[in-house]
Amino acid sequence: MNNKLILSLCAATAISISGCTTIADMAGADSATLNSNATLGFNKTVQEARANKTLDTTSATYKKVNAAFIRLKPYADQMNQTGQRFDWQLAVLKSDQINAYVAPGGKVVFYTGIVNRLNLSEAEVAAVMGHEMTHALEEHSKQKLGAQALTNLAVNIGKSYAGSQIGELGNAAIDLGSQVGVGLPYSRSLESRADEGGLMMMAKAGYNPQAAITLWEKMAKQGGAQGSALLSTHPSDANRINAMKKNLAAAMAVYNARGGK
Template sequence: MNKKLVIAFLASGAVTISGCTTFADMVGADSATLNATATQGFNQTIDEARSNKTLDTSSATYKRINTVFLNLKPYADQLNQTGIKFDWQLAVLKSDQVNAYVAPGGKVVFYTGIVNKLNLTDAEIAAIMGHEMVHALEEHSKQKIGAQALTNIALGVGLSAAGVGDTGAAAAQLGSQIGVGLPYSRSLESRADQGGIMLMARAGYNPQSAITLWEKMNKLDGSGGASFLSTHPSNTQRIDAMKQNLPAAQALYNKSIKRS
């Protein structure tokens, strides 16, 4: 394939080949396969965390994260246009790491450090949860895998499904094997930011808290960095972009408050 043509394709992420088939589908990273792989890796992560006593199922931090997760889940289901029903699941891991991510099909992993070190409010937890849920709902991991496969063709190294089919016992492996371990493109990050504030607003969490969250992230980054920022780059531009979309999110939030 002509390398210039590949580069042009890369601009669109997961390239549509025909109908609703994407390049990711063609290299074995279709939605059903990705979701199944994610479920397998997620279950192994749970088993490992349980065995080394790092799985949190009872602390005050866990209860807060889980409450936010349960509150956002029905609204996330309403937005699911993948054609496959998600089996949303949450794992909270006891760790000082400031990190959180989601795997395909709605497998959310939170580290207690991201809540405790940043002293997050429930609404700020919802900002992270909404952001990650949108990554899953829009299948951003699948788009990264499709783009990576095309990059490999351009480089002459063959097709790659970014480890699809492999299994990993650790949370880090789960993150990397299905396209969640490396940074998303700026466009995908922006979509998760904007979709996340809309999702949290629908669930009754003030979207203004997304701004305070990222301001806290920036301060932490300046004082030594956070794992979360290695895969979710924080900067002034993204905060400014969210501020521009706040009026629409605020309107949804106001409606949700009236309903309740």
């Protein structure tokens, strides 16, 4: 079957998540391969960022993101049912873009713009990270991209929206982002799953889940602002926020059971 047709079927028909991931497996985009390719892309991203002096390893923003990363990792591992061990790694890139993603296998990429421009607290950073970790742990990119994962179609779409930002961050960061569906927005159902999973993950790690609501309220105010790359694939609106509020009670129960810390 033509690869573009496979992608269209996964995106446009009522095929289940398991159905599309099976198609991806058959086309050579199995979990181990996706994770391996993401590792290569992540390593190249870090190398380019070092060369371009856009890799942040010391600022207050980096420390805030890293603190959330360290606290969430054990609970992310508890959620992992992919059959593949995730080798969690973090890269914080200096950029005004409002963006963050987690590539297959646990490669976390945060742009400083999402923290600084939205003035995120550590708990709000954890809300972003938990959401993106859930996408990776449930292999949503695999279901979304199907047989086209890691191919030029995804790469070209990612570059087309990134435009002039390629020169700032280097091709590797754009290519790695393409592997998680940049330019191919997740469906509403997958976004809801990531919202719910992220809420529970941050609650287990001792972050107040209410920070997820304030996060997406801040994101909603950004609207179509230039540099809001995350919003191109993660639409934020009143319906979404209201849906998250419905899941808040369960997450708060987990948080409060920890003594609120």
